[in-house]
Each structure stands twice: as C-alpha cells, then as structure tokens.
Amino acid sequence: MADEEQRLLRVFNLNCWMLMWPLSRQISRRMNLIVTHLNEEAYDVVVLEELWLGSLFAHLRDAVRHRYPHSHHYLGWISGSGLAILSAHPIRSVASFPMKLNGWPHRFLHGDWIAQKGVAAAVIDYAGIRIRVYGVHLHACYNYDENRDAYKAHRIAQSMDVANVIGTPTLEPTIVCGDFNHQSDYLGTRILRGECGLRDAWEAAGGSYNGETSDRPTNPYCGLPYRPTGQRIDFILYRDGYAPDPVRIRPVSARVVRNDSDPMSDHEAVVAEFVVETPGQQVPDNPEEELMYHYRSAERIFQTNLRDLRSWRFWLIGWLVCLLGLLVGTVWCSVLPWLSAWSVCVLFGVGCLLLGYTVYLLLAIYIELNVTQSYILELRCSMKCNERKPNDK
Numbered sequence: 215m216a217d218e219e220q221r222l223l224r225v226f227n228l229n230c231w232m233l234m235w236p237l238s239r240q241i242s243r244r245m246n247l248i249v250t251h252l253n254e255e256a257y258d259v260v261v262l263e264e265l266w267l268g269s270l271f272a273h274l275r276d277a278v279r280h281r282y283p284h285s286h287h288y289l290g291w292i293s294g295s296g297l298a299i300l301s302a303h304p305i306r307s308v309a310s311f312p313m314k315l316n317g318w319p320h321r322f323l324h325g326d327w328i329a330q331k332g333v334a335a336a337v338i339d340y341a342g343i344r345i346r347v348y349g350v351h352l353h354a355c356y357n358y359d360e361n362r363d364a365y366k367a368h369r370i371a372q373s374m375d376v377a378n379v380i381g382t383p384t385l386e387p388t389i390v391c392g393d394f395n396h397q398s399d400y401l402g403t404r405i406l407r408g409e410c411g412l413r414d415a416w417e418a419a420g421g422s423y424n425g426e427t428s429d430r431p432t433n434p435y436c437g438l439p440y441r442p443t444g445q446r447i448d449f450i451l452y453r454d455g456y457a458p459d460p461v462r463i464r465p466v467s468a469r470v471v472r473n474d475s476d477p478m479s480d481h482e483a484v485v486a487e488f489v490v491e492t493p494g495q496q497v498p499d500n501p502e503e504e505l506m507y508h509y510r511s512a513e514r515i516f517q518t519n520l521r522d523l524r525s526w527r528f529w530l531i532g533w534l535v536c537l538l539g540l541l542v543g544t545v546w547c548s549v550l551p552w553l554s555a556w557s558v559c560v561l562f563g564v565g566c567l568l569l570g571y572t573v574y575l576l577l578a579i580y581i582e583l584n585v586t587q588s589y590i591l592e593l594r595c596s597m598k599c600n601e602r603k604p605n606d607k
Contacts, residue, residue, distance in 0.1 A: 221341060221489075221490065222258075222466070222487045222488065222489060223258050223259070223340060223345070223463065223487070223488040223489075223490055224255075224256075224257045224258045224259075224485065224486075224487050224488075225257065225258065225259045225260075225261070225389055225391065225415075225450055225485065225486050225487075225488070226252070226255070226257040226259070226260045226261070226471075226483060226484075226485050227260075227261045227262075227263075227349075227391035227392065227448060227449075227450055227483065227484045227485075228248070228260075228261075228262055228263070228448075228471075228478065228479060228481065228482075228483035228484075229262075229263040229264050229351070229393040229428075229448060229479060229480075229481035230244070230248060230262050230263065230264055230265055230478065230479050230481075231244070231264050231435065231479040231480045231481065232244075232245070232264055232265045232266060232267065232270050232296075233264065233266055234266070234267065239435060241270070244477075244478050244479060245270065245273065245274065247476065247477075247478045248274065248478050248479075249274060249277040249278060251471070251478065251483075252278045252281060252282070252300075253277075253278055253280075253281055255485075256281050256302070257282075257302070257485070258301065258302050258303060258340065259299070259300075259301050259302075259303075259338060259347055259389070260282060260299070260300040260301070261297075261298075261299055261334075261347065261349040261391035261392065262297070262298045262299075262300075262349070263296055263297055263349065263350075263351040263392060263393045264296045264351070264393075264479075265287070265296055265297070265298045266296045266329075268287065268289075271287040271298055274298075274300075275287075275300070278300065281302060282300035282301055282302055283302070284300070284301045284302075284303065284304055284305040284338075285298065285299065285300040285301065285305075286298065286299055286305060286308045286334075286336060288308075288310040288332070288334040288349075289310075295310060295312070295329075295330060295331070295332045295334065295351070296329065296331075296351060297310070297332065297333075297334035297349045297351060298334070298349070299334055299336045299347060299349055301336070301338050301347075303338050303339055303340050303341075304338070304339045305336050305337070305338055305339075306337040306338070306339055306344065307336065307337045308334075308335065308336045308337075309334075309335045309336075310332055310333065310334050310335065311332055311333040311335070311375070311379045312330055312331075312332040313330070313331050313332055313333075313352075313353075313371070313372045313375050314371065314375060314585050315367070315368045315371040315372065315582060315585050315586070315589075316329075316330055316331055316353065316368070316372075317353055317365065317368060318578065318582075319574070319575075319578050320571075320574075320575055320578070324354065324356060326353050326354055326365075331351045331352060331353055331372065332351070333348055333349070333350055333375070333376055333379045333380075334348065334349035334350075335347070335348050335349075335379065336348075337386070340490070341490070343386075343387070343461055343490060344385075344386045345386055345387050345388070345389060345463075346380075346384065346386045346387070346388045346389070347388075347389050347390075347391070348376075348379070348380060348388070348389070348390045348391070348392075349391055349392055350376055350390060350391070350392030350393070350394065351392055351393050351395075352369050352372045352373065352376075352392070352393070352394050352395045352396070352402070353365050353368045353369050353372060353395060354395050355369070355395050355396060366515060366519075367515050367516055367518070367519035367586065369395060369396060369400075369402050370401055370402040370405070370512050370515055370516070371516075371585070371586070371589050372402070373394075373402030373403065373405055373406045374402075374405065374406075374512075374589060374593075376390075376406055377405060377406045377409040377410050380406075380410045380412075381410065382409070382410065382411065383410075383411050383453055383454070383455070383456045384455065384456070385455055385456065386455045386461070387452070387453065387454055387455040387461050387462075387463045387490070388410075388412070388452065388453045388455070389450065389451070389452050389463070389488075390410075390412060390449075390450070390451040390452070391449070391450050391451075391484075392448070392449065393428075393447060393448050393481065394447055394448070394449055395447055396447055397445055397446055397447055398414055398417070398446065398449065401508060401511050401512060401515070402512075403449075404504075404508045405505070405508045405509070405512060406451075407451065408504060408505035408508055409505065410453065411453045412451040412452065412453050413451065413452060413453065414449055414450075414451055415449075415450040415451065415452055415465040415468045415486035415488070416446070416449065416450070416468045416484070416486070418452075418465045418468075419465040419466065419467050419468040419486065420468075421468050421469075424470070425446045425468075425470055426443055426444030426445055426446050426470070426482070427444070427445075427446055427447060427448040427470060427481050427482040427483075427484060428444060428445055428446075428447050428448065428480070428481050428482070429444045429445050430443070430444030430474075430482070431444070432474040433474060433477050433480060433482070434474075434477070435477060435479065435480035436480050448481055448482070448483075448484050449484070450468065450484055450486040452465065452486075452488065459492060460492065461490065461491070461492055462490070462491045462492065463488040463489070463490055463491075464488060464489045464491060465486050465487065465488050466487050466488065466489055467486070467487045468484070468485065468486045468487075469484075469485050470482045470483070470484055470485075471483035471484070471485055506597060509593050509597050510597070512593055513590055513593045513594070516586055516589055516590050516593070517590070519586055520583065520586055520587070520590075523579055523582055523583050523586065524583070526579055527576065527579050527580070527583070530572055530575055530576050530579065531576070533572055534569070534572050534573070534576065537565055537568050537569045537572060538569070540561075540565045541562065541565045541566070541569065544561045544562045544565060545562070
C-alpha cells in the first residue's frame with residue numbers, strides 16, 4: 215500500500231453563492247467558471263455551500279459527472295440546505311442534520327431562518343479507506359462588532375450542533391469543510407475543535423497570511439461593509455482516524471483559489487491537499503482545561519441571550535394585552551353613531567393582523583428560550599463529564 219499512501223487527497227470547498235436572482239448576480243457565468251475549474255483540477259472531494267436550487271445542482275452534476283461520478287444534494291426545510299458534496303470516489307452513505315437555532319423568522323431580509331443552515335455528512339471510500347466528510351454552513355454575521363452581533367449565541371449553538379454530529383475521534387479519518395461565518399479564533403470554532411479534536415488544514419500546512427476568503431474589497435461581488443483585507447471564515451478542518459490500525463491524514467498544502475478579475479463567488483474557494491498514511495498508534499489530544507474555559511464562556515453568552523429573550527417576551531406580552539384591548543375597544547366603539555362600519559372593520563382587521571403576528575413572534579421566542587436552555591444544560595453536562603475524567607483513571 216506504499217504507493218496508495220503517497221497519493222494526495224485533494225479537497226475543495228466553496229460557498230458558491232447560487233441564490234435566485236436578484237439575490238445573486240451573474241449566476242450562469244459563475245456556474246460556468248466553477249464547472250471549468252472543477253473539471254480542470256480534478257479534486258477528490260468537492261464540498262459546496264449556498265447551492266440552493268435543484269436545477270443548478272443538476273446542471274453542475276451533469277457537467278462534471280466524468281470527473282465526479284458520485285454526488286449528493288442535501289434538501290430540507292423551505293429552500294433546502296444549500297449543501298452539496300461531489301466525489302471522485304464512491305460515496306457509501308449520506309445524512310443531513312438541520313440546526314436547532316437558526317435565526318429569527320421576523321427578520322425576513324436576513325433569510326437564515328428560511329434557509330435552514332445545517333450539516334451535510336458523507337462517508338467516502340478513498341482507495342480502500344473510508345473517510346468521513348462533512349459540509350457545514352453556519353448563521354451569517356451581520357455586524358462585525360462582537361458586542362452588537364445579535365446572532366452570536368446562534369452561531370455558538372450551531373457550532374455545538376456540529377460538534378454533536380461529528381463527535382469524538384472515530385475509526386475513520388474526518389474532514390470538515392464549510393462556511394463557518396466567523397474566524398478561526400471565534401468561541402464556537404474553539405469549542406468545535408476542542409470537542410472533536412479537529413485541526414485547521416490552513417494553519418497546519420503553514421498558512422499565515424493571505425488566506426482571506428470573504429469580505430475582500432477586491433472581489434466585485436462582496437457587499438459592504440468591507441474589512442481592510444477581508445476575513446478568513448471558510449475552513450477545511452481534519453482529524454486522524456483511530457482504529458486498531460490508525461489512519462493519519464497529513465496536510466501538505468493549503469491555498470485559496472482567487473481570481474479578482476473574474477471570481478467564482480463572493481467567497482473564495484479553499485483547497486487542501488492531504489497525504490494519507492498509516493503510522494503507529496497515536497492517542498488524540500484532549501486539552502480539557504482549555505475546553506472547560508470555552509464551555510464557561512459559551513454559557514455566559516447563552517445566559518445573556520436568555521435575558522434578552524425574556525425581556526422581549528415581557529414587552530411582547532404587554533403589546534399583546536394592548537392589542538386585545540384595542541380589539542375589545544373597537545367592538546365597543548362599533549355602537550357609536552359617529553363611527554362608520556367601514557372604519558370599525560379596518561381597525562378590527564388591522565388589530566387582528568397585529569395580534570396574529572405578535573402571537574407568532576411570542577411562539578418563536580418561546581421556542582428559542584427552550585432550545586437555548588437545552589444548550590445550557592448540554593454545556594453543564596459536558597463540564598461535569600470533563601471534571602470527572604481525572605478521577606476516573
């Protein structure tokens with residue numbers, strides 16, 4: 215198996231920004247660029263985010279079928295998950311996992327609640343070695359000021375969801391690709407990497423600068439606000455497999471595919487190349503003290519989110535009482551001779567619409583309260599388990 219061990223496992227990840235017009239621009243042109251690049255490069259595994267439309271996936275799949283005969287588009291919720299995996303090697307199994315916290319339904323322009331972000335999973339047979347591949351897309355960030363980031367708790371919760379799906383080191387090597395919508399030092403990423411024993415291929419391969427994949431001023435598709443040099447929010451993470459005969463995947467290179475004059479998307483693609491090896495037995499690292507610190511930091515953020523949710527619930531209940539009073543007053547005023555029936559109907563109709571919308575928002579807040587509390591309980595359980603580990607030996 216010496217020759218096989220030296221084969222490069224080449225992994226490609228791209229948020230391809232394939233939404234319906236007018237939410238995306240130059241879809242056909244950019245799709246042709248993606249098809250041309252994938253056919254020329256001949257990667258082993260391709261992971262895509264924001265490929266929302268089934269017709270676009272079908273076009274891409276057919277155009278690259280000779281290079282990537284195995285593929286899967288992950289559907290779900292209203293618009294689908296937008297995730298897809300293509301492979302030059304057989305795909306043995308697939309699964310998808312939606313996020314439990316996924317934005318707010320009343321913020322229509324953000325669209326994350328409609329999009330239903332999630333995790334795409336596939337087991338790929340690479341030269342007789344099974345490799346787990348995950349595609350990830352987390353909630354978007356709409357404010358670079360961390361203190362004013364309304365969805366900070368949502369992305370941490372989603373990072374915990376991803377960690378629960380991926381789990382601790384398994385028999386098979388694991389590769390996790392995606393648009394994480396936050397940089398590598400973000401709390402959610404640290405929890406994910408700490409719980410699952412994942413490493414960043416970009417960092418491991420020696421990448422230190424020029425790795426920005428989003429919000430770059432030179433990319434014509436990036437919207438305001440820019441960062442001076444952009445930010446690196448698209449990652450390829452990895453970990454070895456720990457079977458009786460362990461399998462190691464060692465990153466030998468990582469790069470960003472960039473063409474500012476004619477880009478494929480508003481994000482830049484990330485490519486990592488791994489050598490698959492079978493060295494001697496290794497024990498995965500488990501830095502418990504650092505992980506406990508991340509758990510406590512995450513719990514504080516969730517507690518802040520709970521306080522905000524309870525405050526919104528209080529004001530919405532007050533608003534609901536006012537609306538009920540308005541409806542009762544409208545019915546009572548209908549007997550007044552100077553108030554026309556048309557005016558009463560308009561007031562009553564507007565009141566009913568506002569009442570229905572308020573009840574809808576209250577329901578969404580109650581759901582998020584329950585889900586957030588479940589994440590706090592998960593964190594506390596994880597902290598108790600990590601505290602017991604030294605005494606279990």
